[in-house]
Amino acid sequence: MSDKLDIKLIDRGDEHFRVSREAFVREDVMDAEYARIFDKCWLYVGHESEFKKPGDFVARTVARRNLLVTKNNEGEIGAFFNTCPHRGATVCREPRGNAKNFQCFYHGWVFGCDGKLKSQPGKESYCEDFNAEGRGNLMPVPRFAIYAGFCFVSYDPDIVPLEDYLAGAREYLDLVSKYSEAGMGVNEGMQEYAIRANWKLLVENSIDGYHAVSTHATYLDYLKNTNGSLSSTKLEGISRDLGNGHAVLEYAAPWGRPIASWVPLFGEDGKGEIEAIHARLVELHGQEMADRMAFKNRNILIFPNLVINDIMAITVRTFYPQSPDYMLINGWSLAPNEESEWARKYRLSNFLEFLGPGGFATPDDVEALESCQNGFKNHRQVPWSDISKGMSKDVPSYDDELQMRAFWSRWNQHINGLLPEPATRGAEAAPATERVVA
Structure with a gap:
């Protein structure tokens, strides 16, 4: 395999960012991903x-x-x-x-x-x-x-230390790990399913706030029509490039969270427990951090394929390509070890109702990703996917596409041999900057 593939996979200008759709359909691209990304990353x-x-x-x-x-x-x-x-x-x-x-x-x-x-x-x-x-x-x-409790392996003996590799993502793993004084734990059981689409589509989708209102309209309508399922909070927030290909959406949302955002559906007894959880977070971490932990949601990407959805429940998910148009997905639920039976019931309900393979969100996403993969059959006539939303903003919104550009830029460095030498990679621990167009 040559150092570079024989096509231009990324096209970036001042106000546009495009990805070649050949990156989603070619066998040699997937082979390069295993050799240059999965064999070289944490x-x-x-x-x-x-x-x-x-x-x-x-x-x-x-x-x-x-x-x-x-x-x-x-x-x-x-x-x-x-x-x-x-x-x-x-x-x-x-x-x-x-x-x-x-x-x-x-x-x-x-x-x-x-x-x-x-x-x-x-x-x-x-x-x-x-x-x-x-x-x-x-x-x-x-x-x-x-x-922060998350275990990683690497097949590259010369890779940089994990802390350097995680760069700005350490802040978010630390945040998730601090929800519990007794430690965070994976709930028994896991989700296993497959999607007939390229794995990078699930990377994009997992950190894509733009599709929520349209793709998941049925779920939002369900919450509106289920008494007490929603607060008055609107979807709004930011996206961040965390360096080294990692990225995050951090945003407010109207659904309830066992840590520690109450909605009427949880009932008055639940309100007291939620308020006690929040009060303890304030005692441990201060008002600002406690409010952020309780009232913000986070979709976190650790490059290349770890997604932590800290939303109405906490899902830890990985996925690997079996072919350019087929991937296998594994998902786990993460929760505080000391969580009450009441809170665990709502957490697991949220985990299955929205995030599970048979829930509201995942079937929508599967249909969308498989539809994209089907559309890529036209890649010779329609060769590019556009990922330019928000490029001119100083502070990109949660529904912009900065976070996808962070992934794709790092992906391109790996695939085309553009990474710095290992001895200098630690300098990349600071988040990358997005060019701002006035």
């Missing part, structure tokens, strides 16, 4: 709350690699390639659980929850120092790090 693998005690594990596929993430007897979380070093069989074949050891079913090799080889049938037939250099242990992923 990728979300799980949340530390999923590993409460030694032996807790999850097995997940992250950018085409099967991984085993475990908590060892010293309380450390680590990530390993889920393949036996002997002949390659999958070692752990359960998606999650707790185990002191993992035994490969093929030849019976046994590994501890620290990945080290513990038992080897027929050991007498191997040399005495067979595992002296760890050749019989599970292979650890090159890089593993945790920030």
Whole structure:
């Protein structure tokens, strides 16, 4: 694969920003994305709350690699390639659980929850120092790090530290992690579904405030017609480029939030609990931050494919392409560990009602993205998608497209080999600036 693809994928001027629709349909573009983005970035693998005690594990596929993430007897979380070093069989074949050891079913090799080889049938037939250099242990992923409870892996041993990579997104991960004194936790269960569209369309959609009123009109009408579901708050806010391809929408919205925005639907008893949550946030973080945490919503993108929707519930979502026009999506609900049964009921209801694959929002989004992908069959005649909204503004609105341009600019740097050398990438921790046209 050459350093650059043979087409111009991004076209940017003073007041226009366009993306070639070939970026959504070409197999070689997807191959380049795996080689130059997914193999080179920090990728979300799980949340530390999923590993409460030694032996807790999850097995997940992250950018085409099967991984085993475990908590060892010293309380450390680590990530390993889920393949036996002997002949390659999958070692752990359960998606999650707790185990002191993992035994490969093929030849019976046994590994501890620290990945080290513990038992080897027929050991007498191997040399005495067979595992002296760890050749019989599970292979650890090159890089593993945790920030604010979010666990990441990278297949690039030379990648910058996670904190540098996250740049301005650290502020928002910190904010989400501070909702709870007892820590944030992933609720049991997950959402798994597929969309027949390119994965980058879901990136765009996840941080697109422009489509909410039109695409999700049915949901807004439902809330209007459901007594007590809405406050008088209007949709309004800003978008921010957080550096390194990360971006966020932060905005006010009329729906209720268990942290800690009350609507009449929650009832008077619920009002007292919501007010107590807000009062505690004020005590811990001050009035300004507490109001921001309670009364603002956030759609957060961590480049390339982690989306945290901190809205009427908190959804953590990743997605990977299987082909240029097909992706698999995984989603989890995140909540305060000490949350009451009452608050958890409304949170999970919101999680399923709006954000779930059978809810109000996701089917709308799936139809929109698959419609776009179908429209890309005309890419030779209609070659560009426009992402210019808000380019002339000093402070882009939540329904402008600054955040998508932040993603696409970083995507283009990766795909066309335009990134700085690793030793200088830390300088990019400050958010990028958007050119302002008077």
